[in-house]
Amino acid sequence: MSEDKACPIALVDMDNSIAKYEESLLKDLDKLRSPNEPINWEYHTEPDYIRARMDLIRLSSTWWENLPPITRGLEIVNIMRSMGFRIVICTQGPRKNAAAWQGKMLWVQKNLPDDTDIIITRDKGLIYGNVLMDDFPDYITNWLKHRPRGLVIMPAHHYNKDFSHSNVIRDDGSPEATEKIKDGLNKIILKDKDAEKVNDVHGCHNYLRDLKNDRVFRTDCGKGILKNPIMPITYHL
DSSP: OOOOTTSOEEEEOOBTTTBOHHHHHHHHHHHTSOTTOOOOOOTTSOOHHHHHHHHHHHTOHHHHHTOOBOHHHHHHHHHHHHTTOEEEEEEEOOTTOHHHHHHHHHHHHHHSOTTOEEEEESOGGGSOOSEEEOSOHHHHHHHHHHOTTOEEEEEOOGGGTTOOOTTEEEEOSOHHHHHHHHHHHHHHHHHHHHHHHHHHHTTTOEEEEETTTTEEEEESTTSOBOSSOSSSSOOOO
C-alpha cells in the first residue's frame, strides 16, 4: 500500500500480538535452569533471580529479531491491510535496552512488507490511530483514554481473560471473532468515507483535527481556525 495519509491507521503491537514473545522467553529461560531446579513461580510474579535471567536473554538484538511470528496475528494484520488500513507497528521499547529497539526494527523488516511503518515508544497513549491491536490491558486502557471512540483488537491470552471494554474485541481466533473484527473495521471505514464527503462538499476549505476532543473544524483556506466556525462539529472520527 502506498503511504496515503488519508487511509485509516491501524496501530499494531508486536510482543504477544504478532510475535511469540512470552513463549520464546519461557522456552529460553528453561535452557538456563539447572537440572534439579524447581519451577515454583509464575510469569509476571517471578523472583529477582529469574528476572535477571530474563534481562540477560533480552539483551540480544538477535533474540528479538528471531522471535517466531504469530500466524493469527499476521492474519488480522493482512485483513486490515486488505481493507485499506495503513499498518503502523506500535511497540513498547525497554528504556535501557537499545538492542531490543534494534531487534524489533529488524523483525519488522524480516516479517512484514516494506511499506510497514514502525513506532517504538514508552507511551502508546500518545500515538494517533483509528485501531489498536494490543494484548496488554494497561496499554489498551491508556490508549482509549485519548481515543474514546477508537477500536481495539485484543489477542486472547491468559493474563487478559478478565479484561473487557465496550471498544475492545477479544480475538480468540474463532470465526465469530473474525467477523466481529471485520464488522468493527468496516464501521471505521464508513466513518472515514463520511469524512471525505464533508471535504468534497465544502470545496477549497481546509480542516483542522482537534485530537483532544476528537472533532474536526473548518479553517478559512489555511489562514487558521475560525473563531466562530461555520461547521463547529462536522463529524466524529
